[in-house]
Amino acid sequence: MTEAQPEGAKRKGGAKKAPPRFSREQADVRRSMLIEAAARCLSVGGIGAFTIDRICKEAGVSRGLINHHFESLDGLLVEVYKSSLYASVNNQIAEAKRRRAETSDWPPEAALAALVQSNFAPEYFSRENLLIWLSLWGEIAVNPRLKEAHRELYDAYRAELAEDIAAVAVQRDKQVDAPALARNFIALVDGLWLEWCLDESVVTPQAAEAAGFEMLEAQVGPLRDS
Amino acid sequence: MTEAQPEGAKRKGGAKKAPPRFSREQADVRRSMLIEAAARCLSVGGIGAFTIDRICKEAGVSRGLINHHFESLDGLLVEVYKSSLYASVNNQIAEAKRRRAETSDWPPEAALAALVQSNFAPEYFSRENLLIWLSLWGEIAVNPRLKEAHRELYDAYRAELAEDIAAVAVQRDKQVDAPALARNFIALVDGLWLEWCLDESVVTPQAAEAAGFEMLEAQVGPLRDS
């Protein structure tokens, strides 16, 4: 496969030239391809499968390309982590803000309910990302740069959630420690997701969603219809 | 250090023989030493530090000893995981049972409160074990043998917790889904512990304990004094 194909390629009498052996991509495009391939390796085999050989094979490129586009393999790992963090947390915040901006006449409980439900959508509440998040957490605990990124993103998400909680509480004249409740809610979601990933017989995504709503409703009253 | 010491060792005229180059241990003792050293490596450097060289150096033995006492490095990893699982989960269950057996005249809420509090004791609610648990969870997701061990232990712990919850609920004439509440409580504890490990500014162990009690008290009534 790596061998140059001699027959037909250099032939003068033939009509066609040999097909290109590879295609050139813009640096940004290739970087994204490598980050996605690396994330796939990480999610399937954990950090043990995060090697130059496997990632390049997964991306369909040669061994030298990672060190051309990234300072090192660790640099790629950091990019994968950043990408995962932004993809999950930032997206949820952006969606919440968009909902509130587009439909400013929504009742506060509708915005909060939508934000709660998004946590349990298959896109986020997915077993696929377990190994990525486990190694990501392990790296956050060790790498100050990632710790800072994690702190900022989670603070932003927690603040967004607390804001939505407070809006409901204020309207209903309830005394609620919104930041603490938001923090506990996130912990509950993470814990339930983890339990579900490790043993799917313990809890279903539906039961997890119900538990999440129950925690909030115990303090701010009903959030769901019916 | 690895060099044999020629002077003084083989000397015939001297009074003393050379000191032993190593000490022989019973297989069980040596296995435990290796498991503990391996756990130390894992907790400090994550799965990346789980290598023959580092573990043997940590244990103060030669490179060949791991493969003598364990079928492979993976076999040692499984033993470390089993040891961690049993040490944390089984201990809590045993303590709970012992409390109930020794002091059968305790009110049910005292037993439940003690079980709740044990989760937040420094022994368990410790940042030291983060990297061990992250890699352990990653292995549980992949290794059927460990998945089974995890399921059994967590089922037992959840059942113990649910039993204590139900005892309080029955005495107080409250309708409670004890198994679901126990499952949610464990998820909350795991989630808060994780948040605390990753960013200690988010929550303190005291606040985490308060959140745990609040979740239970919302359904079964007061559990703490005052």
Place this chain on the structure above:
DNA sequence: TCTCTTGTTGAACGACCGTACAACAAGAGA
């Protein structure tokens, strides 16, 4: 003191790791 069992050692091996780098060629612009 001697013998024997067996826990322990440490070198050797092949496999795989991440990185560096010289050669190559794709494709845009002249």
Place this chain on the structure above:
DNA sequence: TCTCTTGTTGTACGGTCGTTCAACAAGAGA
């Protein structure tokens, strides 16, 4: 069509990995 830029390739290298195994020696029993 030709030139030049630069994305891409693939080999080579030193280091580390897990495993094997022949030799060694600690220490109990005779």
